[in-house]
Amino acid sequence: MSxxxxxxxxxxxxxxxxxxxxxxxCALLLMAFGAAAWFNAYAMGPWLVLAGFAxxxxxxxxxxxxxxxxxxxRLYNKKVDxxxxxxMSWFIFSEVMFFAAFFGALFYVRNISVPDLGDLGQxxxxxxxxxxxxxxxxxxxEVFTPMQAIGIPLLNTIILxxxxxxxxxxxxxLKMGHRGALKFWLFVTVVLGFTFLGFQAYEYGHAYxxxxxxxxxxxxxxxxxxxxxxxxxxxxIGAIMLSVMLGRAFRGHFDAEHHFAFEAAxxxxxxxxxxxxxxxxxxYWL
Amino acid sequence: MSSIPHDHxxxxxxxxxxAHHPGGIMRWITTTNHKDIGTxxxxxxxxxxxxxxxxALAIRAELFQxxxxxxxxxxxxxxxxxxxxxxxxxxxxxxxxxFANWQVPLMIGAPDMAFARMNNWSFWLLPFAAVLxxxxxxxxxGAASAGWTLYPPLSVQTGMGMDLTIFAxxxxxxxxxxxxxxxxxxxxNMRAPGMTMMKMPxxxxxxxxxxxxxxxVMPVLAGAVTMLLTDRHFGTSFFNAAGGGDPVLxxxxxxxxxxxxxxxxxxxxxxxxxxxxxAFARKPLFGYASMVxxxxxxxxxxxxxxxxxxxxxxxxxxxxxxxxxxxxxxxxPTAVKVFNWVATMWKGSxxxxxxxxxxxxxxxxxxxxxxxxxxxxxxxVDIVLHDTxxxxxxxxxxxxxxxxxxxxxxxxxxxxxxSGRMYDETLGKWHFWTSFVFFNITFFPMHFLGLAGMxxxxxxxxxxxxxxxxxxxxxxxxxxxxxxxxLYAVLKAIRSGPPAPARPWEGSDTLDIRDPAAxxxxxxxxxxxxxxxxxxxxxxxxxxxxxxxxxMRTALILLSIAVVLFGGVIAAGYSGxxxxxxxxxxxxxxxxxxxxxxxxxxx
Numbered sequence: 036m037s038x039x040x041x042x043x044x045x046x047x048x049x050x051x052x053x054x055x056x057x058x059x060x061c062a063l064l065l066m067a068f069g070a071a072a073w074f075n076a077y078a079m080g081p082w083l084v085l086a087g088f089a090x091x092x093x094x095x096x097x098x099x100x101x102x103x104x105x106x107x108x109r110l111y112n113k114k115v116d117x118x119x120x121x122x123m124s125w126f127i128f129s130e131v132m133f134f135a136a137f138f139g140a141l142f143y144v145r146n147i148s149v150p151d152l153g154d155l156g157q158x159x160x161x162x163x164x165x166x167x168x169x170x171x172x173x174x175x176x177e178v179f180t181p182m183q184a185i186g187i188p189l190l191n192t193i194i195l196x197x198x199x200x201x202x203x204x205x206x207x208x209l210k211m212g213h214r215g216a217l218k219f220w221l222f223v224t225v226v227l228g229f230t231f232l233g234f235q236a237y238e239y240g241h242a243y244x245x246x247x248x249x250x251x252x253x254x255x256x257x258x259x260x261x262x263x264x265x266x267x268x269x270x271x272i273g274a275i276m277l278s279v280m281l282g283r284a285f286r287g288h289f290d291a292e293h294h295f296a297f298e299a300a301x302x303x304x305x306x307x308x309x310x311x312x313x314x315x316x317x318x319y320w321l
Numbered sequence: 322m323s324s325i326p327h328d329h330x331x332x333x334x335x336x337x338x339x340a341h342h343p344g345g346i347m348r349w350i351t352t353t354n355h356k357d358i359g360t361x362x363x364x365x366x367x368x369x370x371x372x373x374x375x376x377a378l379a380i381r382a383e384l385f386q387x388x389x390x391x392x393x394x395x396x397x398x399x400x401x402x403x404x405x406x407x408x409x410x411x412x413x414x415x416x417x418x419x420f421a422n423w424q425v426p427l428m429i430g431a432p433d434m435a436f437a438r439m440n441n442w443s444f445w446l447l448p449f450a451a452v453l454x455x456x457x458x459x460x461x462x463g464a465a466s467a468g469w470t471l472y473p474p475l476s477v478q479t480g481m482g483m484d485l486t487i488f489a490x491x492x493x494x495x496x497x498x499x500x501x502x503x504x505x506x507x508x509x510n511m512r513a514p515g516m517t518m519m520k521m522p523x524x525x526x527x528x529x530x531x532x533x534x535x536x537x538v539m540p541v542l543a544g545a546v547t548m549l550l551t552d553r554h555f556g557t558s559f560f561n562a563a564g565g566g567d568p569v570l571x572x573x574x575x576x577x578x579x580x581x582x583x584x585x586x587x588x589x590x591x592x593x594x595x596x597x598x599x600a601f602a603r604k605p606l607f608g609y610a611s612m613v614x615x616x617x618x619x620x621x622x623x624x625x626x627x628x629x630x631x632x633x634x635x636x637x638x639x640x641x642x643x644x645x646x647x648x649x650x651x652x653x654p655t656a657v658k659v660f661n662w663v664a665t666m667w668k669g670s671x672x673x674x675x676x677x678x679x680x681x682x683x684x685x686x687x688x689x690x691x692x693x694x695x696x697x698x699x700x701x702v703d704i705v706l707h708d709t710x711x712x713x714x715x716x717x718x719x720x721x722x723x724x725x726x727x728x729x730x731x732x733x734x735x736x737x738x739x740s741g742r743m744y745d746e747t748l749g750k751w752h753f754w755t756s757f758v759f760f761n762i763t764f765f766p767m768h769f770l771g772l773a774g775m776x777x778x779x780x781x782x783x784x785x786x787x788x789x790x791x792x793x794x795x796x797x798x799x800x801x802x803x804x805x806x807x808l809y810a811v812l813k814a815i816r817s818g819p820p821a822p823a824r825p826w827e828g829s830d831t832l833d834i835r836d837p838a839a840x841x842x843x844x845x846x847x848x849x850x851x852x853x854x855x856x857x858x859x860x861x862x863x864x865x866x867x868x869x870x871x872x873m874r875t876a877l878i879l880l881s882i883a884v885v886l887f888g889g890v891i892a893a894g895y896s897g898x899x900x901x902x903x904x905x906x907x908x909x910x911x912x913x914x915x916x917x918x919x920x921x922x923x924x
Binding site for chain 1: 460541548
């Protein structure tokens with residue numbers, strides 16, 4: 036290993052051999068086989084998925100627990116901390132690109148495929164179809180009511196944006212060493228996050244039962260539920276991450292300098308916040 | 322396979338001094354050592370190369386004669402599809418990551434990868450994904466048969482094998498993203514003191530850019546196959562016109578991933594070739610900075626060309642013109658690279674050991690593949706050649722004789738350092754020459770077949786195509802058998818090869834070969850920097866600070882590319898693709914090419 040100009044032995048924490056990765060691989064294999072079986076109506080499918088998920092949870096508890104332990108034993112120095120920062124940034128970039136695929140699909144259907152289906156060239160195939168948005172396409176005749184922006188979505192926007200604010204207050208409290216304020220504002224953030232999810236679940240129920248708006252409601256339903264659904268999934272993950280941070284705050288983890296786990300969760304939370312703003316404008320509003 | 326023990330405890334705190342290191346198979350399953358993981362990646366990719374290769378041989382056996390002899394047409398389609406997926410996601414990409422795992426930490430003087438435990442998971446997801454993918458052959462309905470591009474509506478209508486394929490793609494994508502985050506972080510954060518970005522070996526640069534491309538496009542592929550999955554099972558209408566969607570939407574999303582993917586598969590090979598050629602020409606790499614900028618330009622342009630895979634699906638002429646010209650523009654940075662490799666060899670004291678043979682073979686064959694790509698970028702030509710064997714020939718020239726040959730060269734080049742033992746030069750040369758000859762026997766006739774109109778992905782064909790198909794099939798079996806020489810040469814070297822010297826190639830200049838002994842790194846860097854600077858000074862006959870001017874000039878050239886690109890495209894668009902607009906753009910591109918060449922020649 037190299038020696039720095041000052042002659043000090045350089046240090047970078049390299050973890051010991053670990054059984055957690057192979058555990059995670061087994062979990063994903065079970066879940067993938069299970070889901071494929073499930074979707075093709077094999078009775079064992081859901082059980083395989085459940086078993087895989089249990090293994091995955093075990094892996095997460097074990098692996099993340101190991102990371103938290105290493106962090107609390109101060110095995111991670113500044114260099115490792117910087118690696119985590121790069122790693123989280125690039126992970127969020129990959130998430131941005133994942134959502135870009137679905138926003139791209141939305142752009143394409145609204146600007147290209149739907150206008151094209153109402154175009155003169157398609158009149159032979161779909162003589163009665165007039166292009167417009169929202170639409171469930173030229174073939175499905177079911178009537179549905181599109182989702183309105185004013186109401187729960189607007190309320191959810193306010194909730195999620197405020198949760199970004201309360202999270203920032205919690206972060207400042209952590210940096211100033213005000214543990215009480217950290218716990219309080221982090222708790223408020225988690226509550227706001229789960230409130231958002233509650234409203235979202237209610238809105239989905241409302242859409243299915245009263246608006247006749249479903250995942251299968253043509254391309255409007257597809258894009259609406261896929262975009263908001265994947266966003267909701269990410270909010271769930273973010274809220275769980277913040278809950279873990281809250282638990283760690285109560286256990287006395289983190290100090291003013293050493294709290295990247297908290298910051299990573301916060302970055303992630305702000306990311307889902309920004310995605311929501313795009314959703315609110317592009318999916319609900321326009 | 323690495324015989325070099327890796328002392329984790331050296332970098333650790335007291336807590337782990339008595340840590341338990343599992344032995345036997347568990348060592349490989351639990352390892353966090355980048356060298357072990359690199360070895361695992363390389364063996365896995367070789368096994369998948371043989372699996373995909375056997376499928377290719379089954380395809381070639383069926384195509385030896387017209388008519389149906391050996392396999393059912395449905396099974397032929399499955400073989401075609403899984404051959405492509407296995408070779409791309411199972412062989413070429415993991416092999417490149419294997420090289421990165423071994424070489425990147427050594428070349429930049431890092432103790433290990435940035436996230437050593439996650440590194441293990443990036444690898445160990447792959448065999449599981451491969452099990453998913455290959456097990457699809459035994460489920461009802463068989464494996465995915467829509468071609469590796471998984472186009473709907475075919476991919477929405479097939480059986481359970483497609484679901485397994487989709488999940489396999491998800492898992493392989495997760496593996497690639499984690500691996501790339503690891504590599505990027507290692508390169509950006511863990512370089513030894515004195516190793517600035519512009520002093521990194523070119524292999525490290527190419528992998529930095531590859532990793533960026535992977536993180537940008539693998540999630541897009543994940544999104545595309547997720548939409549396929551919901552279209553298949555949950556009634557969504559993304560790719561269904563009846564619900565307002567469009568099958569062409571899948572093609573757009575897929576190729577937004579798929580075209581950068583092409584560069585993901587070739588850039589690491591560029592890096593390997595750029596390492597090998599200076600070592601055996603005994604000259605520093607010609608035009609290092611222009612190589613870096615060319616790699617970056619290729620990466621940027623790769624996001625702007627995806628629809629050249631879709632010229633025949635129906636697209637406005639302005640769109641075709643845009644994608645045609647941007648595609649042709651990629652030839653410029655690629656030509657800079659080929660020029661620089663050739664210029665590195667110019668007046669070098671060359672020797673032709675196996676790695677160098679593969680590198681030179683790479684240059685020739687990759688350039689052929691590049692030129693056929695240029696031919697295919699022309700809309701009017703592509704409309705004729707689309708989905709013919711000409712396309713098959715084109716991408717096998719860049720993927721087999723391109724990526725794969727560079728990997729073979731890289732294995733022979735680094736094996737002495739990895740295993741501590743030398744390979745048998747005679748066997749290596751046999752491997753190269755048989756591969757080279759049989760490769761061309763296999764794939765060169767496919768150009769003729771494609772030009773004559775033979776479509777790809779068919780188990781049967783019209784009788785006038787028989788002769789060249791027979792030649793190609795014979796070549797394919799020869800090429801397949803040649804790879805057994807490679808397996809034997811590697812096993813022989815590892816088991817009983819003569820001990821390799823500490824510096825097996827005296828012409829090589831990168832840290833990994835110069836052996837980063839403890840405490841030596843900084844001195845080596847400084848000395849190397851001084852020497853490089855002096856070489857720069859004498860070569861250019863002007864003082865070193867002129868480098869700043871050179872950077873400025875490169876920036877100006879890059880800026881002019883951008884201006885030319887956008888101006889030309891707008892001009893071409895407004896003129897509706899008129900001759901004047903296209904002519905202006907054409908002259909601008911040729912002018913840029915001349916400037917680029919003249920700038921290099923002046924050195």
